[in-house]
Amino acid sequence: MHTRPTGLAAGLLTLALVVGLAPAATAADSWRVPTRSWLTLTGHGYGHGHGMSQYGAEGAARRGLTHRQILDFYYRGTRWGTAAGLVGVVISADTSDDLEVLSRRGLRLRDTAGGTVELPANGAKRWRVVVTAAGRNRVLFRTDRWRRWRDLRGEAELSAGGRPITLVTPAGLRSYRGRLQATAVARGSKARDTVNTLTLEAYLRGVVPLEMPASWNPEAVRAQAVAARTYATYERAHRTGGRLCDTTSCQVYGGHAAEHPASNAAIAATAGQVLTHRGAPAFTQFASSSGGWTSAGSMPYLAAVEDPYDDWAGNPVHDWSLRLADTAVERAWPSIGDLTGIAVTRRDGNGEWGGRVRSLTLTGSKGRVVVSGDTFRSRLGLRSTWLTFRVTAR
Numbered sequence: 001m002h003t004r005p006t007g008l009a010a011g012l013l014t015l016a017l018v019v020g021l022a023p024a025a026t027a028a029d030s031w032r033v034p035t036r037s038w039l040t041l042t043g044h045g046y047g048h049g050h051g052m053s054q055y056g057a058e059g060a061a062r063r064g065l066t067h068r069q070i071l072d073f074y075y076r077g078t079r080w081g082t083a084a085g086l087v088g089v090v091i092s093a094d095t096s097d098d099l100e101v102l103s104r105r106g107l108r109l110r111d112t113a114g115g116t117v118e119l120p121a122n123g124a125k126r127w128r129v130v131v132t133a134a135g136r137n138r139v140l141f142r143t144d145r146w147r148r149w150r151d152l153r154g155e156a157e158l159s160a161g162g163r164p165i166t167l168v169t170p171a172g173l174r175s176y177r178g179r180l181q182a183t184a185v186a187r188g189s190k191a192r193d194t195v196n197t198l199t200l201e202a203y204l205r206g207v208v209p210l211e212m213p214a215s216w217n218p219e220a221v222r223a224q225a226v227a228a229r230t231y232a233t234y235e236r237a238h239r240t241g242g243r244l245c246d247t248t249s250c251q252v253y254g255g256h257a258a259e260h261p262a263s264n265a266a267i268a269a270t271a272g273q274v275l276t277h278r279g280a281p282a283f284t285q286f287a288s289s290s291g292g293w294t295s296a297g298s299m300p301y302l303a304a305v306e307d308p309y310d311d312w313a314g315n316p317v318h319d320w321s322l323r324l325a326d327t328a329v330e331r332a333w334p335s336i337g338d339l340t341g342i343a344v345t346r347r348d349g350n351g352e353w354g355g356r357v358r359s360l361t362l363t364g365s366k367g368r369v370v371v372s373g374d375t376f377r378s379r380l381g382l383r384s385t386w387l388t389f390r391v392t393a394r
Contacts, residue, residue, distance in 0.1 A: 029344035043387035045291025046317035053290035059309035061217035078275040094194040099182035100168040113154025175256040214260035221266035233281040336364030
Protein backbone atom coordinates (compact mmCIF):
# COMPACT_ATOMS: atom_id res chain seq x y z
CA MET A 1 0.00 0.00 0.00
CA HIS A 2 1.29 3.46 -0.84
CA THR A 3 1.59 6.08 1.87
CA ARG A 4 -0.48 9.21 1.62
CA PRO A 5 1.35 12.35 0.40
CA THR A 6 2.21 14.72 3.26
CA GLY A 7 -0.06 17.51 1.98
CA LEU A 8 -1.41 19.47 -0.91
CA ALA A 9 0.78 21.67 -3.04
CA ALA A 10 1.65 25.18 -1.87
CA GLY A 11 -1.10 27.56 -2.86
CA LEU A 12 -4.01 25.26 -1.92
CA LEU A 13 -6.48 27.06 0.24
CA THR A 14 -6.98 25.81 3.79
CA LEU A 15 -10.71 25.37 4.04
CA ALA A 16 -12.74 24.52 7.13
CA LEU A 17 -15.05 21.52 7.02
CA VAL A 18 -18.64 22.21 7.83
CA VAL A 19 -20.03 20.03 10.63
CA GLY A 20 -23.20 19.93 12.69
CA LEU A 21 -26.87 20.23 11.87
CA ALA A 22 -28.05 22.11 8.83
CA PRO A 23 -29.40 25.53 9.86
CA ALA A 24 -32.98 26.61 9.47
CA ALA A 25 -33.72 28.91 6.54
CA THR A 26 -34.45 32.61 6.97
CA ALA A 27 -37.69 34.45 6.35
CA ALA A 28 -36.31 35.44 2.94
CA ASP A 29 -36.69 31.80 1.93
CA SER A 30 -40.48 32.13 1.55
CA TRP A 31 -42.39 33.07 -1.60
CA ARG A 32 -46.05 33.74 -2.27
CA VAL A 33 -47.19 32.19 -5.57
CA PRO A 34 -50.21 33.82 -7.26
CA THR A 35 -52.30 31.85 -9.76
CA ARG A 36 -50.60 31.75 -13.17
CA SER A 37 -47.02 32.44 -12.09
CA TRP A 38 -43.54 31.82 -13.41
CA LEU A 39 -41.00 30.32 -11.02
CA THR A 40 -37.46 31.31 -11.96
CA LEU A 41 -35.00 28.98 -10.25
CA THR A 42 -31.41 30.16 -9.98
CA GLY A 43 -28.83 27.63 -8.84
CA HIS A 44 -25.26 26.41 -8.61
CA GLY A 45 -23.73 23.07 -9.63
CA TYR A 46 -24.96 19.84 -11.16
CA GLY A 47 -25.50 16.60 -9.26
CA HIS A 48 -25.53 15.56 -5.62
CA GLY A 49 -22.28 17.39 -4.88
CA HIS A 50 -20.65 14.60 -2.84
CA GLY A 51 -16.91 14.08 -3.31
CA MET A 52 -15.08 15.17 -6.43
CA SER A 53 -16.48 17.81 -8.74
CA GLN A 54 -15.57 16.68 -12.25
CA TYR A 55 -15.54 20.26 -13.56
CA GLY A 56 -13.61 21.15 -10.42
CA ALA A 57 -11.01 18.48 -11.19
CA GLU A 58 -10.49 20.04 -14.60
CA GLY A 59 -10.28 23.50 -13.07
CA ALA A 60 -7.71 22.28 -10.54
CA ALA A 61 -5.65 20.57 -13.23
CA ARG A 62 -5.64 23.81 -15.22
CA ARG A 63 -4.14 25.49 -12.15
CA GLY A 64 -1.34 22.92 -12.07
CA LEU A 65 -2.53 20.37 -9.50
CA THR A 66 -1.64 16.71 -10.04
CA HIS A 67 -4.24 13.96 -9.89
CA ARG A 68 -3.08 13.06 -6.38
CA GLN A 69 -3.46 16.63 -5.17
CA ILE A 70 -6.91 16.85 -6.75
CA LEU A 71 -8.08 13.67 -5.04
CA ASP A 72 -6.55 14.63 -1.69
CA PHE A 73 -8.52 17.88 -1.87
CA TYR A 74 -11.89 16.25 -2.56
CA TYR A 75 -11.52 13.12 -0.40
CA ARG A 76 -9.85 14.40 2.75
CA GLY A 77 -8.77 11.78 5.24
CA THR A 78 -8.34 8.98 2.70
CA ARG A 79 -5.07 7.20 2.06
CA TRP A 80 -3.53 5.71 -1.08
CA GLY A 81 -3.64 2.00 -1.82
CA THR A 82 -3.92 -0.49 -4.66
CA ALA A 83 -6.62 -2.77 -6.08
CA ALA A 84 -6.91 -5.35 -8.85
CA GLY A 85 -8.96 -8.41 -9.77
CA LEU A 86 -12.12 -8.99 -11.79
CA VAL A 87 -15.46 -7.20 -11.89
CA GLY A 88 -18.81 -8.43 -13.15
CA VAL A 89 -21.18 -5.97 -14.84
CA VAL A 90 -24.83 -6.64 -15.63
CA ILE A 91 -25.48 -5.38 -19.17
CA SER A 92 -28.74 -3.45 -19.01
CA ALA A 93 -29.16 -3.19 -22.80
CA ASP A 94 -29.56 -6.97 -23.10
CA THR A 95 -33.14 -7.18 -21.89
CA SER A 96 -33.86 -10.61 -23.41
CA ASP A 97 -33.25 -13.91 -21.64
CA ASP A 98 -30.94 -15.30 -24.31
CA LEU A 99 -27.25 -14.60 -24.90
CA GLU A 100 -26.44 -13.94 -28.54
CA VAL A 101 -23.07 -12.96 -30.04
CA LEU A 102 -21.56 -12.56 -33.48
CA SER A 103 -19.27 -15.37 -34.53
CA ARG A 104 -15.56 -14.58 -34.53
CA ARG A 105 -12.29 -16.45 -34.72
CA GLY A 106 -11.21 -17.96 -31.42
CA LEU A 107 -14.65 -17.79 -29.80
CA ARG A 108 -14.76 -20.19 -26.88
CA LEU A 109 -17.58 -21.52 -24.76
CA ARG A 110 -17.30 -22.66 -21.15
CA ASP A 111 -19.93 -24.84 -19.54
CA THR A 112 -19.78 -23.77 -15.87
CA ALA A 113 -20.59 -27.35 -14.91
CA GLY A 114 -17.57 -28.67 -16.77
CA GLY A 115 -15.22 -27.85 -19.60
CA THR A 116 -14.27 -25.20 -22.15
CA VAL A 117 -14.34 -25.75 -25.90
CA GLU A 118 -13.49 -23.62 -28.92
CA LEU A 119 -16.58 -23.24 -31.03
CA PRO A 120 -16.22 -24.89 -34.43
CA ALA A 121 -15.62 -23.05 -37.69
CA ASN A 122 -18.86 -24.34 -39.17
CA GLY A 123 -19.97 -21.30 -41.12
CA ALA A 124 -21.96 -19.91 -38.21
CA LYS A 125 -22.69 -16.18 -38.32
CA ARG A 126 -24.01 -16.03 -34.77
CA TRP A 127 -24.08 -18.13 -31.61
CA ARG A 128 -26.91 -18.09 -29.12
CA VAL A 129 -27.68 -19.55 -25.70
CA VAL A 130 -31.34 -20.02 -24.78
CA VAL A 131 -33.18 -21.61 -21.86
CA THR A 132 -35.32 -24.63 -22.73
CA ALA A 133 -38.73 -25.40 -21.28
CA ALA A 134 -36.98 -27.90 -19.02
CA GLY A 135 -34.67 -25.14 -17.72
CA ARG A 136 -31.48 -26.28 -19.49
CA ASN A 137 -29.12 -23.97 -21.35
CA ARG A 138 -29.05 -24.82 -25.05
CA VAL A 139 -26.44 -23.57 -27.53
CA LEU A 140 -27.59 -22.73 -31.05
CA PHE A 141 -25.76 -21.43 -34.09
CA ARG A 142 -27.07 -19.60 -37.14
CA THR A 143 -26.17 -20.25 -40.77
CA ASP A 144 -29.21 -19.98 -43.02
CA ARG A 145 -31.33 -20.63 -39.92
CA TRP A 146 -30.86 -21.41 -36.23
CA ARG A 147 -29.53 -24.91 -35.59
CA ARG A 148 -29.02 -26.80 -32.33
CA TRP A 149 -25.43 -27.45 -31.30
CA ARG A 150 -25.63 -28.92 -27.80
CA ASP A 151 -27.22 -28.65 -24.35
CA LEU A 152 -25.14 -27.70 -21.31
CA ARG A 153 -25.14 -29.02 -17.79
CA GLY A 154 -24.39 -25.58 -16.33
CA GLU A 155 -24.50 -21.99 -17.50
CA ALA A 156 -22.80 -20.69 -20.64
CA GLU A 157 -19.84 -18.33 -20.69
CA LEU A 158 -18.35 -17.00 -23.93
CA SER A 159 -14.86 -15.52 -24.42
CA ALA A 160 -12.38 -14.88 -27.24
CA GLY A 161 -8.93 -15.05 -25.69
CA GLY A 162 -8.93 -11.42 -24.52
CA ARG A 163 -10.30 -10.04 -27.78
CA PRO A 164 -13.64 -8.17 -27.79
CA ILE A 165 -16.90 -10.04 -28.34
CA THR A 166 -19.87 -8.43 -30.10
CA LEU A 167 -23.07 -8.89 -28.13
CA VAL A 168 -26.43 -8.78 -29.94
CA THR A 169 -29.01 -6.87 -27.87
CA PRO A 170 -32.51 -5.57 -28.64
CA ALA A 171 -30.90 -2.11 -28.77
CA GLY A 172 -28.23 -3.14 -31.29
CA LEU A 173 -24.69 -4.52 -31.40
CA ARG A 174 -22.33 -3.83 -28.47
CA SER A 175 -18.72 -4.92 -28.07
CA TYR A 176 -17.19 -6.07 -24.77
CA ARG A 177 -13.84 -7.27 -23.51
CA GLY A 178 -13.54 -10.23 -21.17
CA ARG A 179 -16.26 -12.85 -20.84
CA LEU A 180 -20.03 -12.81 -21.35
CA GLN A 181 -22.21 -15.14 -19.33
CA ALA A 182 -25.94 -15.84 -19.30
CA THR A 183 -26.65 -15.95 -15.57
CA ALA A 184 -29.88 -16.96 -13.83
CA VAL A 185 -31.35 -13.98 -11.97
CA ALA A 186 -32.24 -16.34 -9.10
CA ARG A 187 -31.66 -19.99 -8.30
CA GLY A 188 -33.94 -22.12 -10.49
CA SER A 189 -35.16 -19.16 -12.55
CA LYS A 190 -35.37 -19.31 -16.35
CA ALA A 191 -34.81 -15.54 -16.54
CA ARG A 192 -31.26 -14.57 -17.45
CA ASP A 193 -28.98 -11.56 -17.00
CA THR A 194 -26.05 -11.04 -19.33
CA VAL A 195 -22.98 -10.44 -17.17
CA ASN A 196 -19.68 -9.11 -18.53
CA THR A 197 -16.74 -10.29 -16.42
CA LEU A 198 -13.39 -8.61 -17.04
CA THR A 199 -10.38 -7.16 -15.26
CA LEU A 200 -10.80 -3.98 -13.26
CA GLU A 201 -8.42 -2.10 -15.56
CA ALA A 202 -10.24 -3.24 -18.72
CA TYR A 203 -13.57 -2.25 -17.14
CA LEU A 204 -12.29 1.28 -16.50
CA ARG A 205 -11.49 1.68 -20.19
CA GLY A 206 -15.24 1.52 -20.86
CA VAL A 207 -16.10 3.84 -17.94
CA VAL A 208 -13.73 6.80 -17.72
CA PRO A 209 -14.44 8.41 -21.15
CA LEU A 210 -18.19 8.23 -20.44
CA GLU A 211 -17.81 9.87 -17.03
CA MET A 212 -15.38 12.65 -18.09
CA PRO A 213 -14.28 13.94 -21.51
CA ALA A 214 -11.07 12.13 -22.42
CA SER A 215 -9.81 15.34 -24.04
CA TRP A 216 -9.65 17.16 -20.70
CA ASN A 217 -6.39 17.85 -18.89
CA PRO A 218 -4.56 14.52 -18.37
CA GLU A 219 -4.32 15.10 -14.60
CA ALA A 220 -8.09 15.55 -14.35
CA VAL A 221 -8.68 12.37 -16.35
CA ARG A 222 -6.19 10.55 -14.12
CA ALA A 223 -8.12 11.76 -11.07
CA GLN A 224 -11.31 10.42 -12.66
CA ALA A 225 -9.62 7.08 -13.35
CA VAL A 226 -8.60 6.68 -9.70
CA ALA A 227 -12.02 7.80 -8.42
CA ALA A 228 -13.76 5.37 -10.80
CA ARG A 229 -11.41 2.51 -9.91
CA THR A 230 -11.97 3.11 -6.20
CA TYR A 231 -15.74 3.42 -6.60
CA ALA A 232 -15.90 0.14 -8.54
CA THR A 233 -13.79 -1.61 -5.91
CA TYR A 234 -16.06 -0.32 -3.15
CA GLU A 235 -19.21 -1.35 -5.02
CA ARG A 236 -17.76 -4.78 -5.80
CA ALA A 237 -17.42 -5.36 -2.07
CA HIS A 238 -20.85 -4.01 -1.11
CA ARG A 239 -23.33 -4.95 -3.85
CA THR A 240 -25.31 -8.18 -3.84
CA GLY A 241 -23.30 -10.83 -5.65
CA GLY A 242 -20.49 -8.31 -6.15
CA ARG A 243 -21.94 -7.32 -9.53
CA LEU A 244 -21.98 -3.77 -10.82
CA CYS A 245 -24.54 -2.16 -13.09
CA ASP A 246 -23.67 -0.19 -16.23
CA THR A 247 -25.82 2.90 -15.59
CA THR A 248 -25.57 6.05 -13.48
CA SER A 249 -26.79 3.99 -10.52
CA CYS A 250 -23.22 2.61 -10.46
CA GLN A 251 -20.99 4.11 -13.14
CA VAL A 252 -21.78 4.45 -16.82
CA TYR A 253 -20.05 1.59 -18.65
CA GLY A 254 -20.07 1.31 -22.43
CA GLY A 255 -17.69 -1.58 -23.05
CA HIS A 256 -15.05 -1.71 -25.77
CA ALA A 257 -16.78 0.77 -28.10
CA ALA A 258 -16.54 3.54 -25.49
CA GLU A 259 -12.74 3.40 -25.18
CA HIS A 260 -10.57 6.40 -26.05
CA PRO A 261 -6.75 6.53 -26.34
CA ALA A 262 -6.43 9.51 -23.96
CA SER A 263 -8.49 7.96 -21.17
CA ASN A 264 -6.77 4.60 -21.73
CA ALA A 265 -3.47 6.43 -21.16
CA ALA A 266 -4.78 7.96 -17.92
CA ILE A 267 -5.88 4.53 -16.69
CA ALA A 268 -2.47 3.04 -17.51
CA ALA A 269 -0.66 5.94 -15.80
CA THR A 270 -2.60 5.31 -12.56
CA ALA A 271 -2.75 1.50 -12.83
CA GLY A 272 -4.02 -0.06 -9.61
CA GLN A 273 -4.24 3.22 -7.67
CA VAL A 274 -7.20 3.58 -5.30
CA LEU A 275 -8.15 5.60 -2.22
CA THR A 276 -8.77 3.83 1.07
CA HIS A 277 -10.24 4.64 4.46
CA ARG A 278 -9.39 2.51 7.48
CA GLY A 279 -7.81 -0.05 5.18
CA ALA A 280 -10.84 -0.54 2.90
CA PRO A 281 -11.74 1.03 -0.47
CA ALA A 282 -13.33 4.46 -0.06
CA PHE A 283 -16.81 5.34 -1.32
CA THR A 284 -15.54 7.87 -3.86
CA GLN A 285 -18.74 9.47 -5.07
CA PHE A 286 -18.33 12.21 -7.65
CA ALA A 287 -20.61 14.64 -9.46
CA SER A 288 -20.48 16.93 -12.45
CA SER A 289 -20.15 20.29 -10.68
CA SER A 290 -20.04 21.38 -7.04
CA GLY A 291 -21.14 24.93 -7.83
CA GLY A 292 -18.47 26.19 -5.43
CA TRP A 293 -19.16 23.99 -2.40
CA THR A 294 -19.23 20.22 -2.17
CA SER A 295 -21.99 18.60 -0.16
CA ALA A 296 -21.47 16.43 2.89
CA GLY A 297 -22.11 12.77 2.16
CA SER A 298 -22.45 9.56 4.13
CA MET A 299 -18.73 9.13 4.89
CA PRO A 300 -16.37 11.33 6.94
CA TYR A 301 -14.15 11.94 3.91
CA LEU A 302 -17.20 13.17 1.94
CA ALA A 303 -17.27 16.42 3.91
CA ALA A 304 -18.56 19.77 2.67
CA VAL A 305 -15.68 21.97 1.54
CA GLU A 306 -15.52 25.24 -0.33
CA ASP A 307 -14.36 24.50 -3.86
CA PRO A 308 -12.30 27.22 -5.57
CA TYR A 309 -11.69 25.10 -8.68
CA ASP A 310 -15.23 24.55 -9.94
CA ASP A 311 -15.71 28.09 -11.29
CA TRP A 312 -13.86 28.37 -14.60
CA ALA A 313 -14.90 29.60 -18.03
CA GLY A 314 -15.59 26.14 -19.44
CA ASN A 315 -18.07 25.09 -16.74
CA PRO A 316 -21.61 25.76 -18.03
CA VAL A 317 -23.34 24.49 -14.87
CA HIS A 318 -21.42 26.30 -12.12
CA ASP A 319 -24.31 28.79 -12.32
CA TRP A 320 -27.65 28.00 -13.93
CA SER A 321 -31.18 29.29 -14.27
CA LEU A 322 -34.48 27.67 -15.19
CA ARG A 323 -37.98 29.07 -15.59
CA LEU A 324 -40.98 26.86 -14.80
CA ALA A 325 -44.70 27.51 -14.75
CA ASP A 326 -46.32 27.04 -11.35
CA THR A 327 -48.32 24.23 -12.96
CA ALA A 328 -45.13 22.13 -13.19
CA VAL A 329 -45.06 21.94 -9.38
CA GLU A 330 -48.82 21.32 -9.23
CA ARG A 331 -48.46 18.37 -11.64
CA ALA A 332 -45.62 16.94 -9.56
CA TRP A 333 -47.64 17.24 -6.30
CA PRO A 334 -51.31 17.21 -7.37
CA SER A 335 -52.56 16.80 -3.79
CA ILE A 336 -51.77 20.45 -2.96
CA GLY A 337 -54.14 21.84 -5.61
CA ASP A 338 -53.30 25.35 -6.84
CA LEU A 339 -49.79 26.27 -5.62
CA THR A 340 -49.93 29.35 -3.37
CA GLY A 341 -46.61 29.34 -1.52
CA ILE A 342 -43.10 27.93 -1.30
CA ALA A 343 -41.02 28.00 1.87
CA VAL A 344 -37.52 26.59 2.20
CA THR A 345 -37.30 25.37 5.80
CA ARG A 346 -33.75 24.02 5.97
CA ARG A 347 -30.47 24.41 4.08
CA ASP A 348 -27.00 22.94 4.58
CA GLY A 349 -25.41 26.28 5.50
CA ASN A 350 -22.69 26.35 2.85
CA GLY A 351 -22.47 29.21 0.38
CA GLU A 352 -24.90 31.67 -1.21
CA TRP A 353 -28.51 31.72 0.09
CA GLY A 354 -27.44 29.43 2.93
CA GLY A 355 -26.48 26.58 0.65
CA ARG A 356 -28.32 23.52 -0.64
CA VAL A 357 -31.99 23.00 0.15
CA ARG A 358 -32.56 20.20 2.63
CA SER A 359 -36.33 20.59 2.94
CA LEU A 360 -39.12 22.85 1.76
CA THR A 361 -42.88 23.17 2.20
CA LEU A 362 -45.22 23.54 -0.76
CA THR A 363 -48.59 25.08 0.13
CA GLY A 364 -51.65 24.99 -2.09
CA SER A 365 -55.40 25.48 -2.14
CA LYS A 366 -56.01 21.88 -1.00
CA GLY A 367 -53.17 21.38 1.47
CA ARG A 368 -49.42 21.32 1.91
CA VAL A 369 -46.56 18.87 1.62
CA VAL A 370 -43.08 18.82 3.12
CA VAL A 371 -40.54 17.75 0.51
CA SER A 372 -36.82 17.02 0.73
CA GLY A 373 -34.50 18.98 -1.48
CA ASP A 374 -33.45 15.79 -3.25
CA THR A 375 -37.06 14.83 -4.01
CA PHE A 376 -37.82 18.34 -5.27
CA ARG A 377 -34.80 18.19 -7.57
CA SER A 378 -35.65 14.69 -8.84
CA ARG A 379 -39.35 15.34 -9.53
CA LEU A 380 -38.69 18.54 -11.48
CA GLY A 381 -35.48 17.41 -13.20
CA LEU A 382 -33.33 20.17 -11.66
CA ARG A 383 -29.55 20.28 -11.86
CA SER A 384 -28.97 20.52 -8.10
CA THR A 385 -30.58 21.37 -4.76
CA TRP A 386 -28.47 24.51 -4.35
CA LEU A 387 -31.09 27.00 -5.56
CA THR A 388 -33.36 29.91 -4.84
CA PHE A 389 -36.61 31.21 -6.35
CA ARG A 390 -38.10 34.30 -7.96
CA VAL A 391 -41.85 34.46 -8.63
CA THR A 392 -43.42 36.59 -11.39
CA ALA A 393 -46.83 36.71 -13.04
CA ARG A 394 -47.37 35.02 -16.40
